[in-house]
Amino acid sequence: MDAFCATWKMIDSQNFDEYMKALGVPFATRQVGNVTKPTIIISQDGDKVVVKTQSTFKNTEISSKLGEEFDETTADDRKVKSVLTLDGDKLVHVQKWDGKETKFVREIKDGKMIMHLSFEGVEAVRTYEKA
Numbered sequence: 001m002d003a004f005c006a007t008w009k010m011i012d013s014q015n016f017d018e019y020m021k022a023l024g025v026p027f028a029t030r031q032v033g034n035v036t037k038p039t040i041i042i043s044q045d046g047d048k049v050v051v052k053t054q055s056t057f058k059n060t061e062i063s064s065k066l067g068e069e070f071d072e073t074t075a076d077d078r079k080v081k082s083v084l085t086l087d088g089d090k091l092v093h094v095q096k097w098d099g100k101e102t103k104f105v106r107e108i109k110d111g112k113m114i115m116h117l118s119f120e121g122v123e124a125v126r127t128y129e130k131a
Contacts, residue, residue: 001044001066003108004091008040008128011112019117019124023102025076032057033075040113040128042091049084051093 013034020030038055050063057075064070064084072082072095080095093104102119113128 001049001086001091003089004042004106004113005044006042006113007131008042008113009131010037010039010126010128012127013037013124014126015122015124016117016126019119019122020076022119022122023076023078029076039131049091051084 017030017034020033025033036055036057038053038057041050041052041054043050043052045063047065048063049066050061052061053059053075060073060075062070062072062082062084064082067083067085069081069083072080074080074095078095078097080097082093082095085092085094087105089107091106093106095102095104100119102117105116105118107114107116111130115126115128117124117126
């Protein structure tokens with residue numbers, strides 16, 4: 001988990017518009033989402049993982065023990081049930097709502113954090129480097 005604990009600035013985003021479209025994110029929100037370059041701050045607070053996402057569009061924060069389900073309101077205002085887990089050296093974040101599920105898998109490669117987002121066969125990749 002320690003490898004993820006840092007401040008990360010997005011440097012690349014691929015197929016994010018298609019991913020947001022698949023989720024049903026409205027056009028205007030997608031336009032903002034496509035030009036926003038968020039900073040993600042990952043830390044640990046005791047036995048909880050804290051993930052703060054900061055951008056000019058919206059700031060969000062989640063905090064939970066690994067493996068424990070929690071309520072989350074996403075940046076596009078979906079109310080979801082989420083779980084964070086470690087799968088080997090990957091930090092996995094699953095969101096479930098209305099019988100649907102999306103997954104974010106974060107891994108560290110060559111000092112960068114690679115975030116794979118998937119929903120119903122649509123995948124996006126966002127790359128972050130330490131700020």
